[in-house]
Every structure is written in structure tokens, then in C-alpha cells.
Amino acid sequence: MPTSPMPTTNLASLKPGQSAKIVDLNLESGLERRLYALGFHRGQEIQLLRRGWLSGPLHIRIRMTEVMLRHCDACKVHVASIIG
Amino acid sequence: MKRIAVLGMPNTGKSTFFNRLTGSHAHIGNWPGITVDLLQAKVKLGDDFVEVVDLPGIYDLRGFSEDEGVVRRFLESAPLDLVLLVLNASQIDRQVILPLQVKQVGLPAVLLLNMVDEAARFGVKVQPEVLSERLGMPVLPISAKYGAGYAAAIATIAETLRQQDAPVQANQLEECLLPDQQLSADIQAVLDGAVQMPLQLSDRLTSRLDRVLLHPAWGLPLFFAAMYLVFQTIYALGAPVQELLGNSLAWFRGVALEPLLAPLPTFVQGFLLDGLYEGVGTVAAFLPVIFLFFLCMAIVEDSGYLSRAAFLMDALMERLGLDGRSFVMSLMGFGCNVPAILGTRVMRSPGLRMLSMLVIPFSLCSARLNVFMFMATAMFAADMAPRVIFSLYLMSFAAAILTAALFKGRFSSHEPLVLELPPYRFPTFKQMLVRAWCEVKHFWFWSRRFIILGVVAIWLLNNLPTNVPTASPETLSGMIGQAMHPIFAPLGINPQLTVALFFGFIAKEIVLGGLAVIYSQAEGADLARAIAQEIDWVQAYSFMLFTLLYVPCLSTIAVLKSESKSMRFALLAIAWSLGLAWISSFLFYQGARALGL
Numbered sequence: 001m002p003t004s005p006m007p008t009t010n011l012a013s014l015k016p017g018q019s020a021k022i023v024d025l026n027l028e029s030g031l032e033r034r035l036y037a038l039g040f041h042r043g044q045e046i047q048l049l050r051r052g053w054l055s056g057p058l059h060i061r062i063r064m065t066e067v068m069l070r071h072c073d074a075c076k077v078h079v080a081s082i083i084g
Numbered sequence: 085m086k087r088i089a090v091l092g093m094p095n096t097g098k099s100t101f102f103n104r105l106t107g108s109h110a111h112i113g114n115w116p117g118i119t120v121d122l123l124q125a126k127v128k129l130g131d132d133f134v135e136v137v138d139l140p141g142i143y144d145l146r147g148f149s150e151d152e153g154v155v156r157r158f159l160e161s162a163p164l165d166l167v168l169l170v171l172n173a174s175q176i177d178r179q180v181i182l183p184l185q186v187k188q189v190g191l192p193a194v195l196l197l198n199m200v201d202e203a204a205r206f207g208v209k210v211q212p213e214v215l216s217e218r219l220g221m222p223v224l225p226i227s228a229k230y231g232a233g234y235a236a237a238i239a240t241i242a243e244t245l246r247q248q249d250a251p252v253q254a255n256q257l258e259e260c261l262l263p264d265q266q267l268s269a270d271i272q273a274v275l276d277g278a279v280q281m282p283l284q285l286s287d288r289l290t291s292r293l294d295r296v297l298l299h300p301a302w303g304l305p306l307f308f309a310a311m312y313l314v315f316q317t318i319y320a321l322g323a324p325v326q327e328l329l330g331n332s333l334a335w336f337r338g339v340a341l342e343p344l345l346a347p348l349p350t351f352v353q354g355f356l357l358d359g360l361y362e363g364v365g366t367v368a369a370f371l372p373v374i375f376l377f378f379l380c381m382a383i384v385e386d387s388g389y390l391s392r393a394a395f396l397m398d399a400l401m402e403r404l405g406l407d408g409r410s411f412v413m414s415l416m417g418f419g420c421n422v423p424a425i426l427g428t429r430v431m432r433s434p435g436l437r438m439l440s441m442l443v444i445p446f447s448l449c450s451a452r453l454n455v456f457m458f459m460a461t462a463m464f465a466a467d468m469a470p471r472v473i474f475s476l477y478l479m480s481f482a483a484a485i486l487t488a489a490l491f492k493g494r495f496s497s498h499e500p501l502v503l504e505l506p507p508y509r510f511p512t513f514k515q516m517l518v519r520a521w522c523e524v525k526h527f528w529f530w531s532r533r534f535i536i537l538g539v540v541a542i543w544l545l546n547n548l549p550t551n552v553p554t555a556s557p558e559t560l561s562g563m564i565g566q567a568m569h570p571i572f573a574p575l576g577i578n579p580q581l582t583v584a585l586f587f588g589f590i591a592k593e594i595v596l597g598g599l600a601v602i603y604s605q606a607e608g609a610d611l612a613r614a615i616a617q618e619i620d621w622v623q624a625y626s627f628m629l630f631t632l633l634y635v636p637c638l639s640t641i642a643v644l645k646s647e648s649k650s651m652r653f654a655l656l657a658i659a660w661s662l663g664l665a666w667i668s669s670f671l672f673y674q675g676a677r678a679l680g681l
Contacts, residue, residue, distance in 0.1 A: 030148040031500035037093075037143035038502065039178035041268060047284065053300055056399030059505065064175045064206065064285045066505040068395045070402065073500070 011069070011077040012058065014048040020079035021045055027076050035077075039063050046079065085126075086134045086245055087162065091155065091186070092170035093179050094141035095506045097198045100515060101170050101228035102138045105238075108518045112526075113137065117161065119649070120154050130242035134165075140432070145185040146261050149499050151432055156257050159189070163251035166244060167193040173203035173210060173225065176279055177271075183219050184270050188261055189254045193221045194241050200225040200232065202507065207282045214278035229512060290388075290507040297392055307396050311415050314384060318376045319419040319450060325372040333365045351550045359543035363536030366591060367528065370422050370639055374527050377416065377423035378520040384412070385430060386511035391503045398501075404485065405492025407431070407501060410440035414484060417447030421640045425647060426523060433499035441644055442495070442657055443487050445636045448480040451592035452636070456628055458596055462612035463624040472625065476632055483633055483664060491660075531642040538638040539590050546586070546601075555601050561586050575630060575669040576623035576677075585630065591637040622681055626673040633665035 008023050022044050025032050039062045040046070049059040049066070057068040069077075090105075092098040102110070106125035113124040123138040139158060140151035167186055171179040176197065186193050197203075197210060216223040222240050226233035254260070262270070297306055337357060345353050384390050394408030401407050409431055417424035424444050431437045448456075456476055460469040511519075545561040552558035557566060557579065565582040572582050580602050587598030596607055605611040619627075635641060635658050645654035 030498070031502070033144055033147050034149070034500050034502055036264060037147065037178065037181060038504070039175075045283070049294075050298060050300075052395055052399050053304075054399035056402075057395055057501075059294075059298065059395060061285060063177055063283070064208070064281060065178065066285065066290075066507075068391070068398070068501075068503050068505055070398070070501055073502075 008078055008080045010075050011046065011048065011060070011079050012071050012074040014079070014081065016048055016050045018081065019045055019047040020081045022077065023080050024078040025076070026078065027073065031073060038067055039065055040077070045082070086132065086165040086248070087137065087251065088134055088166045088168055088241075088245070089137045089139050089158070089162075089164050090168045090170060091139050091182065092141060092198075093143055093172070093175075093182065095504050096141070096170050096172040096175075096179070097228045098141055098170040099138065101168075101196065101198060101226075102136070103515075103518050104228055104231070104234065106136055108522055110138070110522075115158065115162065117157055118154055120151065122158070129238065129245060132245075134245065137162075142182075144181065145189070146258065149432065150434055159191070159254040160257055161253075163253040164191060165248045165251045166241070167191045168241065169193055169195045170198050170228070171195065173197040173200050174206050174208050174281075174285075176208070176210060177275060177281060180271055180274055181267060183221065184267060184274065185261055187219060187221070189257055190260065191252055191254060192244070192248055194237075194244055195219065195221055195223045196228075196237055197223060197225045198228050201227050201230065202509075206285060206287060206507075209280040211278050215274065218274045218278065229515070285507075287507045293508050294392070294505075297389070298395060303396050307393055310384075310389070311393075311412065314380045315416065315419055318373065318380055318416070322373040322376050322419075323450075325376075326369055329368055329372060330365065333361075333368065337361060351547070354547060355540070355543065358547075359540040360536065362543070363539035364532075366539055366639065367532045367535050369591075370420070370527065371524050373420050374423045374426065375520045375524050377420075377427065378523040379516050381427055382511050382516040382519040386509060386515065388506045388508050390430065391505050394503055395505065402501075404488040405436075405439055405496060406443070406488055407436060410436070410443065413440060414444050414447050417444040418449060418480075420449050420451075421445050421447060421636045422527075422643050423523075425640065425643045426527065429647070433497045435495045436497040436499070438648060438653060439488060439491055439495040439497075441648060441653075442491055442660070443484045445640055445644075445657065445661060446480055446483040446487060446633065448477055448632060449592070449636060452632060455588075455592055455595045455631055458612070459615075459624055459628055462616055463619075463621045472628075476628060479629065479632060479668070483668075487660070487664075527643070530646040531639065534642040534645065535638050538642075542586060542590050546583075553604075555583055555587075555598065571666075574674065575666065576619070576626045576673040577630065577669070578619065578623070581619070581623075581627050585634070588631060589635060589638060591639070592631065595631065622673060622676045625676075626669045629672055630665045630669045633668055634662050636661075 014020055022040060022042055024042065025035060025040060044062060047061045049061055051058050055071045057070050058074050060067050060069055090098060090102050106127055110123040110125040112121045115122060120140060125136055126133050127136050139155050142152045142155050144152060145156065169183050169186060183193065183195050212223040212225055222244060224233060224237040224240055226237050297303060341357060341361065345356055390409055390412060393412050397408035397411045401411055413424045413427045416427065421444055425441050428437050428440045431440060456473055460472045464472050546555045546559055548560050556562055561583050565579040568582055569579050583602055584595055584598045588595045600607045600611050603611060603614045605614045641654055641658065644657050645651060648654065
């Protein structure tokens with residue numbers, strides 16, 4: 001684990017293939033509940049697999065689940081990128 | 085009779101389990117206050133019959149979606165003897181929140197860990213006994229698709245049910261549910277040591293396929309190629325079967341019905357044969373396409389490709405208030421609108437579904453194409469005809485986009501669009517057959533009365549009073565055609581063609597037959613000549629434009645009504661399409677005339 005504080009960013013600005021840890025979800029309650037049920041818990045590692053064309057949706061893997069999330073929603077998922 | 089509810093998250097094979105349990109004899113039940121269709125069936129378990137209800141797939145008992153509200157209302161209003169929880173064993177790390185919530189509410193439950201075959205492949209190891217002890221409910225690994233563990237599960241369910249003396253009803257469900265922090269801790273406590281799983285999903289087949297199918301450059305061309313293949317399969321196979329069915333019905337009419345009814349007065353004969361029997365034939369004509377459509381859709385959907393299609397098309401569809409699945413259904417609508425509208429059921433958000441159902445009828449279906457081929461050949465030079473047809477396809481797209489843009493505010497989707505992209509799977513042939521068969525049954529059951537009544541009503545309009553020739557100016561439809569002339573005159577549509585539009589209300593394939601009756605010419609070259617003598621190409625194109633945009637057919641209205649469960653919605657769809665048809669034809673006709681054409 002790096003000792004310096006990890007840079008926080010949002011899920012939509014990760015590069016394809018990059019992993020990160022969820023810091024905070026800043027979403028309307030319906031979406032937040034749905035993501036919670038899909039395994040989006042704080043501290044959980046998450047990976048961006050690919051992004052759709054024309055700032056389309058993101059393909060995300062979280063543990064044993066893969067989902068597509070719209071770009072605008074992914075912007076509100078704050079993550080700390082894992083270095084390395 | 086004891087009652088069981090089947091509950092689980094989406095993509096867990098819950099329906100596969102329900103179909104295996106009920107043998108596809110399920111029907112739609114009627115529950116007060118519940119707005120979505122719930123399938124239910126009577127099943128013999130052990131020595132007794134029990135009622136099994138299939139609840140919609142939900143993620144969370146506390147969730148805000150329509151389906152989640154429906155499940156809550158159901159649990160609070162219907163006493164249950166048992167809840168059967170179906171989870172995907174590979175995703176037990178997150179799906180375990182459902183059994184925990186059911187336990188908090190205090191409902192008796194049996195937990196079925198489905199897709200154990202897939203879980204083993206992904207390296208997920210579960211100890212059912214430990215889980216069972218911690219959750220306080222029987223836990224059984226099964227494969228609903230292949231049947232492994234199924235018999236043992238049924239025995240346990242029957243035994244648990246036998247021990248359950250009185251049904252339980254959830255009261256004030258939301259107050260029983262614990263907050264998330266507590267839930268997260270409980271999830272850890274339940275899973276710790278009982279479940280071993282890899283840190284991340286690694287399904288090499290899925291990853292490889294996705295790399296090709298979701299490729300930034302190849303993804304879309306492959307998607308269109310796949311859709312073209314599906315489309316060809318459905319309609320290339322469907323058309324001959326439809327024709328065969330039509331010929332069989334005509335043969336039966338010729339050898340049995342006509343001789344049998346010959347002694348009756350001509351009007352009664354006509355009513356029974358051209359009204360009632362024709363109505364049955366109209367319903368029957370859709371059965372083969374619906375069957376083939378859902379056979380193919382079972383593959384597209386169950387394989388996981390439909391959610392990939394949503395991923396590929398979402399960037400464009402999001403702006404229209406739709407999603408990629410609406411696009412797939414609209415594409416399929418170019419073959420036939422009816423199964424495409426039935427297919428929107430995969431979209432669980434009511435707003436999204438309604439908007440898709442409003443858009444699909446503008447897809448230029450094969451029945452309309454028949455009319456346009458005939459008219460284009462009759463009215464235009466050989467080199468112009470294909471361009472005319474092509475322009476109508478463009479109009480069809482434009483009408484769909486305009487409709488989505490105008491109505492997206494009214495039918496907005498309040499549900500979050502987070503779609504799971506499950507690992508690629510292939511459905512068994514039996515799964516496909518069951519799905520197709522259920523859809524055909526559903527259509528037959530919910531739509532036949534409306535369609536048959538509609539066909540009969542239009543026949544009466546064309547044949548009353550009884551002492552004048554069919555569809556002539558003296559009949560009811562002729563009189564209505566005359567009365568509506570002021571409305572259609574600005575479009576260049578004469579009273580004869582107006583009456584043809586009446587026929588088109590039933591189905592577009594009989595517009596040509598209708599024109600043949602009205603102009604008393606046999607179909608084909610004679611009819612083409614008769615029409616060409618009366619109208620010019622501007623009028624013909626205006627008529628085609630109107631035919632393209634106004635209500636596709638009675639069967640489409642029937643499924644719009646039965647699927648939306650709202651006559652108002654069906655009326656809105658009719659009114660909007662008629663309005664759009666009128667305005668478009670008006671603008672075209674008057675514009676062309678103003679240009680001196």
C-alpha cells in the first residue's frame with residue numbers, strides 16, 4: 001500500500017484496464033441503492049474494462065459482476081486510483 | 085392451498101427454475117394493487133398442490149424501482165408459506181443481501197444457489213451447510229438449466245413447506261430492514277469462511293468474446309451483421325410458414341366452411357367467412373412470426389448479447405431517451421411490429437418501455453412494404469421505384485426519431501440504467517422452445533378477441549347496408565369516406581383511397597385486396613392501370629406516406645393495449661400516428677403542388 005494519500009478521481013476518468021478503490025458515491029438515492037446491491041461498496045476495488053464510443057457507457061468489473069454504467073453516472077463515483 | 089413466491093435478482097436463472105417447476109403451464113394472475121404481470125401456476129409438491137407465484141427480478145427489497153415496489157406490495161399483501169430465493173452462486177458475495185433481507189422481514193425461506201456449474205468453472209466454492217446454519221434456512225446448490233440438484237431441492241422445499249403451519253405476511257416491511265452499514269457487516273459475517281471466491285471474475289471466454297464484440301471499430305458492424313442474420317432467420321423462415329398457414333386456412337374454407345354455410349343467406353355467409361373466419365386468420369397469421377421471433381430472442385437475450393447491444397448503441401439512444409434494447413426491437417419491427425412490441429417486456433422501466441412501444445409502430449414492416457412495392461411499380465418509372473421505397477425507409481426512421489424526441493419528456497425513465505453484462509451463455513433448445521411457446525400462448529390469449537372484433541367491425545362497415553356492392557360509396561365505409569373527404573382532400577387522397585385506408589386498419593397486407601374490391605379490378609396489372617388512370621404520382625406518394633405513418637394494424641393496437649394495460653396509451657398511439665400521417669402527407673402534397681408538380 002502506498003503511504004502517500006492516493007489521488008482521488010472519478011470512475012469515468014480512469015483509463016481502460018485501470019483499477020481503483022471506491023471512495024464515495026455521490027448519486028441520487030435510487031441509483032445509489034442499485035449500485036450498492038450490485039456490489040459498489042466503499043473500499044471495494046473496481047476495474048474499468050472499456051468505454052463506449054461517443055462518450056458512451058463504461059464497461060465495469062466489480063468482483064464477480066460486470067455492468068455497464070452511463071458516463072454521466074460514473075462521473076459521480078469517486079475513486080482512488082491504485083498505483084501500479 | 086399453500087402459496088410459494090419465487091424471488092431473486094435478475095440474471096440468476098429464476099425464470100428457468102420457475103419454468104422447470106411449473107412445466108410452462110403458468111398463467112397471469114390477478115393481484116389487487118399489482119400493476120405488472122405476475123406468472124403463477126398450481127404445482128404438485130409432495131402430496132399437495134401449491135400455488136407458485138413468480139415475482140419480478142429485483143436487486144434490493146429497499147430499492148426504488150417499479151419492480152422493487154411491486155415485490156414489496158406483494159409481500160405485504162399476500163400471506164406466504166414459503167419464499168424460494170434463487171441466487172446466482174457465482175455472485176453470492178453481493179446477492180446474499182436478498183436472503184438477509186428476507187430473513188429480517190421474517191418470511192420462511194429456502195435458498196437455491198443456481199448455476200453451480202458456472203460457479204465451479206469460475207472457481208467459486210460454497211459450503212451450503214455453513215451458509216444454511218448462518219442464514220437459518222435450507223441452502224441447496226442447483227442447476228435450473230441442466231437439472232443437477234433439482235430433485236433434492238424439490239424434496240427439501242416440500243418438506244419445509246409441510247412443516248410450515250400458517251402463512252406469514254410481511255408487515256411494515258421497510259421498517260424491518262436494517263441500514264446498509266449493518267447489512268455490510270452481516271454480509272461479511274455470513275460469507276466469511278463459508279464462501280471462497282476469486283478476487284475478480286475471470287471468464288476467459290467472455291473476455292475474449294467481448295474484446296471482439298465490443299471492439300470500438302468492429303463492435304457495431306458485427307452488431308448490425310448479427311441483427312441482419314436474426315432478422316433474415318425470423319422473416320425468411322416465417323414468411324413461408326405464414327403462407328402455408330394462410331393457404332391451409334383458405335383450403336379449409338373452400339372444402340369445408342363454404343359448402344357447409346352455402347344454405348345461409350349471402351350476408352350471413354359473408355359475415356361468418358369474411359368477418360369472423362378472416363379475423364381468426366388475421367390472429368393466426370402472427371403466430372409463426374411470434375414463435376420464431378422469441379426463439380431467436382431467447383438466444384440473443386439469454387446469451388447476454390442483448391445487454392451488449394445496449395452497450396454499443398447507448399451513446400446514440402441515450403439522447404433520444406431510449407436505450408440500445410429499444411433499438412434492437414425497432415430494428416426487428418421492420419419485419420413485423422407485433423413481436424417487436426411484445427419484446428419490449430425485457431425493459432423493466434415503464435417509461436422506457438412505453439416510449440419504445442410508441443416508436444416501434446413507425447418501423448416500415450413487411451406488410452407495408454408489399455403495398456409500397458405495388459404502388460411504386462404502378463406509379464413510377466422502373467428506375468425511380470427503388471428510390472421511392474428507399475425514401476419511405478428514411479421517412480420511417482425520421483418518424484421514429486421525431487416521436488422519441490417529442491415524447492421522451494412525457495415517458496421519461498426514472499430508473500437507473502445500470503445493466504449487467506453477464507458471462508456469455510447459450511440457452512438450451514428446451515429453454516428456447518418454452519419461451520417461444522409461452523409468448524405465442526400469451527398473444528393468442530390476450531389479443532385474439534380484440535383483433536377478431538376489429539376485423540368483424542370493419543367488414544360490417546364495408547358491407548352495410550346489405551343491398552349495395554361491398555365497399556361501394558353507398559356502404560357505411562363509403563359514406564364515411566365521403567364524409568371525411570374534406571379531411572383527406574388536402575392530402576390528395578380521393579374517397580376510394582380513403583376507403584382503402586379503412587381496410588388498412590385491419591392489416592396493411594389487405595390494402596391491395598381492398599383496392600381491388602373498390603376498383604372492382606383483379607389485383608395486378610389491371611388494378612395498377614385503374615389506379616394510375618385516377619391519380620398522379622404526387623397523390624400516390626402522399627397515399628403511401630399516409631399508409632406508412634398511420635396505425636400499422638389492428639394487431640399492433642391490440643398488443644399496444646394489452647402490453648401497456650392502458651386503453652389511453654393505445655389511443656394516444658393511434659391519435660399521434662394519425663396526426664403525424666396527416667401532417668406529413670399534407671406538407672408533402674401541398675408542397676409538391678406549390679412547386680407545380
